[in-house]
Structure formats: C-alpha cells, structure tokens
Amino acid sequence: MTACEKRCRRTTGACQGEMGKKGAMSAFVLLVGIAVGGAAEAQVTGQAHEYVVPNHGKLTLAFPGNLKGFSKPVSEPASVLLRFRPQTGDAFYVQVTSVWLDATKIATSTPEHLKATVAKTAQEPLRHSVEKDATLKELRGAETRGFYYSLTDRAPGPGEYKYLSQGSFLTGEMMTIFTILHREPVCPEKETVLQMFAQAKYVK
Numbered sequence: 001m002t003a004c005e006k007r008c009r010r011t012t013g014a015c016q017g018e019m020g021k022k023g024a025m026s027a028f029v030l031l032v033g034i035a036v037g038g039a040a041e042a043q044v045t046g047q048a049h050e051y052v053v054p055n056h057g058k059l060t061l062a063f064p065g066n067l068k069g070f071s072k073p074v075s076e077p078a079s080v081l082l083r084f085r086p087q088t089g090d091a092f093y094v095q096v097t098s099v100w101l102d103a104t105k106i107a108t109s110t111p112e113h114l115k116a117t118v119a120k121t122a123q124e125p126l127r128h129s130v131e132k133d134a135t136l137k138e139l140r141g142a143e144t145r146g147f148y149y150s151l152t153d154r155a156p157g158p159g160e161y162k163y164l165s166q167g168s169f170l171t172g173e174m175m176t177i178f179t180i181l182h183r184e185p186v187c188p189e190k191e192t193v194l195q196m197f198a199q200a201k202y203v204k
Contacts, residue, residue: 050203051080056100057204059174061196066189084193092182092189093161098174109170111145118147118167125164130154141198144171148178148194152185165190172202 049063054075061082063069070083082096101109115136122134129151139146146169156162161181168177178197180190 051082051098053080053098053100053174054078056173057202059098059171059176060201060203062199064192064196066192086189091184092180092187094181094193095179096176097178098171098176100173101170101175105175106170106173109175114145114168114170115147118149121166122149122151125151125153125166128154139167139169139194139198141200143202144169144198144200146170146176146197163187165194169197169200171200173204174200174202176200 047063047065048060049069050058050060051071052058052073054073056078059080066087067084068087072081073079074081078100080098082094082098084094084096086092119134119136126132126134130153131151134149134151136147136149139148146167148165148167148169150163150165153160153162153164161183163182163185165180166178168175170176176197178193180193182190
C-alpha cells in the first residue's frame with residue numbers, strides 16, 4: 001500500500017530491521033512539516049513507559065500488556081523510534097517516530113496545518129486502496145492533538161497487510177507520526193494503540 005507498509009511485511013525480524021533504515025528518516029522528513037489537531041477518549045490500562053528523547057525530555061505512553069515494544073533513541077535529529085507488535089504472531093504491526101520540535105516549528109504547527117499534511121500523506125496509499133477518499137479522524141487527549149485516516153489495500157501481496165491507519169499528533173514538544181498495519185478488518189489492538197497515543201504525555 002505504501003512504501004512503509006511494503007517494508008514492514010511478513011516477519012517481525014524483517015520489520016525490526018527497518019529501525020535503522022530509510023523508513024525512520026522518511027518518517028522524520030514527514031514530521032518536519034507537520035502540525036496539530038485534535039478523539040480517542042477511553043482509558044488504556046497498562047504500565048507507563050518513558051521513552052527518552054536525547055537532550056529533550058521523555059515521551060510517556062501507557063503500554064498495554066498485550067503489546068511487545070521496541071524503542072531506539074536517536075540523537076540527530078532528536079527523536080525516538082518505536083515499534084509495537086503482538087506478543088506472538090504478526091496480526092498487526094505499529095511503527096512510530098517521535099521527533100522533538102523547537103519553538104519555531106511548534107508555533108507553525110497549527111491544527112489546520114497538521115490536518116492538511118495528514119491529508120496529503122493519504123494521496124499515495126489512496127492510489128492502491130478500496131476507498132476513493134481518506135476520511136480524517138481526530139486523535140484527542142489531555143496533551144495530544146492529531147489526525148489519522150484508515151484505508152484498505154485493494155490487492156495486498158502475499159504476506160502483506162491489508163489494512164492501514166496512518167496519522168500524526170503533537171504532544172508537548174514532540175511531533176509523532178505513526179502507521180498501524182493489521183490483517184483482519186476488526187482489530188481491537190488498533191483502538192488500543194490509538195487510545196495509547198491519545199493519552200501520551202511529554203516531560204521536558
């Protein structure tokens with residue numbers, strides 16, 4: 001569906017290998033031009049995990065017990081890369097890149113700008129999706145504002161994921177983009193992850 005999805009297919013081993021490759025940097029390129037938005041309200045029960053952003057504080061996520069996570073802090077640009085998957089199997093896979101923004105970038109990160117940027121990122125996967133339009137949904141929490149969309153791959157290849165949700169959100173000084181891939185149309189873990197994002201917190 002997207003270059004990101006194509007690289008994240010089949011095995012968890014192959015997915016983990018993407019941590020240091022082009023997917024992480026392409027995620028950052030997208031983040032640089034992104035903004036803010038504003039609706040996942042249910043509470044995720046799980047242990048709070050702090051992810052260090054070198055020299056720029058921590059991003060905190062309430063990590064549910066049914067997820068297995070992997071993280072990698074990056075000094076330049078100041079960011080943290082996260083990956084989530086099931087404890088067993090490959091029913092879903094989540095890619096996250098959170099990048100610290102300076103005051104100038106935060107000031108330009110308006111809700112309108114973020115919404116427009118997320119809408120723009122949908123154009124490529126729409127070429128291969130069942131849907132003709134990408135409906136943007138808000139991602140909102142006490143410290144989080146963002147947008148995302150969900151699409152269905154029209155003809156996934158062997159081992160590839162059929163369903164994709166992708167978006168961006170701002171939490172404090174951290175801009176985050178994410179991709180959620182899953183195989184079945186109903187994926188409770190997708191909603192859990194979205195709620196986890198909505199409840200994200202930033203400590204400087």
